[in-house]
Structures are given as structure tokens and as C-alpha cells.
Amino acid sequence: MATGATTGAAEPSRELSGADSGGRIRDRRAPMFPDGPAPDPAGSHHERRIRSFQPRRSRVTAGQGDALRRLWPQWGLDIDGLRKLDLGELFGDPELPVVLEIGFGMGEATARMAAADPGTGILACDVHTPGQGNLLSLAERAGLANVRVANGDAIILLREMLQPDALAGMRVYFPDPWPKKRHHKRRLIQPEFLALAAARLAPGAVLHCATDWEPYAEQMLEVLDADPHFENVQPEGGFAPRPEFRPLTRFEGQGLDKGHVVHDLLFRRR
Template sequence: MFPDGEGPAADPAGSHFERRIRSFQPRRSRVTASQGDALRRLWSRWGLDIDGSRVLDLDELLGGRPVVLEIGFGMGEATAQMAAADLDTGILAVDVHTPGQGNLLGLAERAGLDNVRVANGDAIILLREMLAPESLDGLRVYFPDPWPKKRHHKRRLIQPEFLTLAASRLKPGAVLHCATDWEPYAEQMLEVLTEHPDFTNTVADGGYAPRPGFRPLTRFEGQGLDKGHVVHDLLFARTGKPSGSTG
């Protein structure tokens, strides 16, 4: 635990919202000295807790830049690389892994990146309660938990209900970019995205996309490739008016 204002809260939304099936597992594992130092010094400036209490002013938060939401950034290396390569785009990066939050803040400080903000908590609450309709210029979901056991498939993030919520927060034409090295999950992603009325595949033949140059090879991707996994990228653009309204 960190003192108020000096780091992310253990359960920022508390019991204010319904308990649903979670697509993630909170992980407050061991924080190194450097990660803890970054959290204490930088959280009040570059971090925010997803408490569902307000709608964020993204222009104020990221200096008027177009904003891309990244859900699940691990230790933050790829996020920092993408932020450094595109300083005119703001990245709102969400995760529940405390060491990763501290690591990304430290990376951003060392590289002088003021276009990164780190959010702590449930991305669903962030999307539903704290982001205005059509406020995002992109959404990235790289290597989400595949929940490989059949009885856990309902925990996978990329489901029709999530896509409807995400579409309502994306601007028309904004791209949802997913990547996974788990073949069955890639097939599910392709199926539900192809069938969803609010998204259209940016690939002409309707299949997977080649890895775009702006997405760095991540640590998780390297681990998957070492195991012989095939990595699939999916890039789907939000169509006109979302079919479902959530705000």
C-alpha cells in the first residue's frame, strides 16, 4: 500500500460498482526500490486511479493530443517505445500490475515522455464511467490473458459486449488493434470482430493483419515466439454510429 497521493490504490473503485466476471487478476507483487520511487514521485502527476467517480477531460490530461487507450501494458517497455516514436499522440495506459506501473513511469521520466499517463484499475469501469463517447482515437489490446481453459473463456476480454462498449468510446474511423500469440483466442477475436456491426476489418481479404511497424516486439511476444507460437495482429476500424449506446 502507498500513502494517499503517493501511488496507486489497492482497489480504486471499491464496492461502488457491480461485481462481474473479471478479465484480469489484480497483481500487487513485489515492487523494486526504483519502481516504488517512481510511483511515489510521479503518481500524482502522471497516474490516476480508476474509481469511476468522474469523466476524464482527455484534452487537459494529455495536452490536447489525440489519445489512444492501451489496455494491459505489462512492464511498459513497448508502451514507452511507442510513446517516444509518436510524441504527438497521448497514450492512456491501463494495467493492474503495480511493478509494471512503476516501471512505465520510470521509463517515461527517463525518456522525457510527457505523453504517457498510467491508469490503475478496471479498464471496463474506465471505459464505461470515465471516458466520454467518441473520445478515443485508438484502442490497443496486446497479448491479453488468453484464459486457455474452456471454462474460463467467458473471462476473455474481447467479447461482443466489450466491443460494443469500446465502439461507443472510439471516434469514427478509430482503430482497435489487438495482438495475441494464442491461436484459439486469435480465432475468437477475428470471429467476434468480423461479426460486430460497429467494426470493419482494415485488411481487404478479411483476415489477420501483418504486424504494423509502430508496434514493437514485446516481452510476451518474444516468449511466445520462443515457444513456436504464431503472433496474429487484428486491426479493425470503428464504423459510423455505434449500434449500442452506453453514454
């Protein structure tokens, strides 16, 4: 991502990017947040696997950066694939049911859901640094003790770091639709992902997906209907109405204004 800070004059061989607010020279190779989210926590460039996400580079605001520096050691974790997580220890409550949210954007909807349901922990996973900082800031401002932010690849989190039946639910809201046909293999909701998700969801837990890209919604419905681990919570099948607990996001509102149709899918782990 962006740059960190050093004191005094930088070595001539280093790339410089000007001075920070304290007048110190910044080195582009130094991390901006030494105790914050790592740029590549699992060394994922060593793993040959098609990914469903594309990391985005965008500016971290002063408020987001402050939240990352102060709150990441307490509420954040890197998906390094090196250990199994104890979710009870992570949230400070062994009885707290935990839902995994994959891809939370700027975190507004996540914070609203956490505030509306303090009896459920939300492990929110994304690779977008400004969004991570924004969600941490929102959680602190609202006094939310039931949010933790995970940085990195959700597949590695599910495969390497979570215990079987560990999750009380899973949310995948507006994943990248990869609209071009040659990119469809990058879509997250595929049979292989569902098998992994089913292994980490407790029996009866619900996988909730939402998308405003209709061809992707149809594919989601097709693969979920065909998966033996899941059953549609809709008695007659098909898409579900948006449940009250999923807030209408700014992104979703913009899509609706453009005439997009949003589809929700709720499938229960058998």
C-alpha cells in the first residue's frame, strides 16, 4: 500500500515520497501501518489459485489511518494461514455466535448490523485498507464490541484458520460479479467454495448472498440448489426478499436508482 515514516534523512538509495505531517521523510518501502494490516499476510503470491478479488489501491484518510494505528492490534487480524483461530478468545466470549462477512466495502452496513444485534459477533473480512480503517472507526464510535476485522483472502481463512462448524452464519454481499465470460471462473460462489463454507458452518447456519448482477444471481441460485450441503430457506425455492437485518447500503441504493434488481439468496446448512 502506501508509505510509512522514518525519522531524519533517508538513505539515498531509498525511494522517497515527500514529508509527512510531522516533516519526516517517508520511505515507500516502509509500511504505513507497522502494527496494522499486512500487504500480503499469507504470502498469497506463492499460491497458484484463481482469486475472486482484486485488491484496490486508494487513499487512506487521516481518520482511517488513525483507527488502523490505534485499533488494529486489538480488533484486527491478518489472514496468514499459520494458526487456527479460537473465535471465543478472539471476541472475548466463548458463547458468542460468530458470523463471517466476506467483503464489507467501507463497513457501514456491517456496523449497522453489529449495532442491531450485539449478541452476534461479526468477523468481517476484506482486503481494502481504507474500508478496514473505516469499519474500525465506526465500531469504536458506536461502542461495538462484537466486530473484528480480518485482512486477506477469505479462502485461506476458511481453509486454514477456522475450525469445522465454527460459524453461526456467513454473509457474501455484492461480491465482484466478474461480468466477462472469461472471468466467470473468478466468481466466489462456486461448488468448491460452497463445500468449504459448508465445512465451517454449523448445522442450521445460514449462508446469505446478495447481488445486483442478475446473471450472477442466477448462477448463485443454480449452484446452491445443486449443492447437497444446503437447502433454500424459501419453502417454494428461488430468491428471498431482503431480510430486515440486511441494511440498504449506499452502493445498493445507487444501483436501485439505476434500475438494478437486487437478489437475496438464503440457504441453510443441512
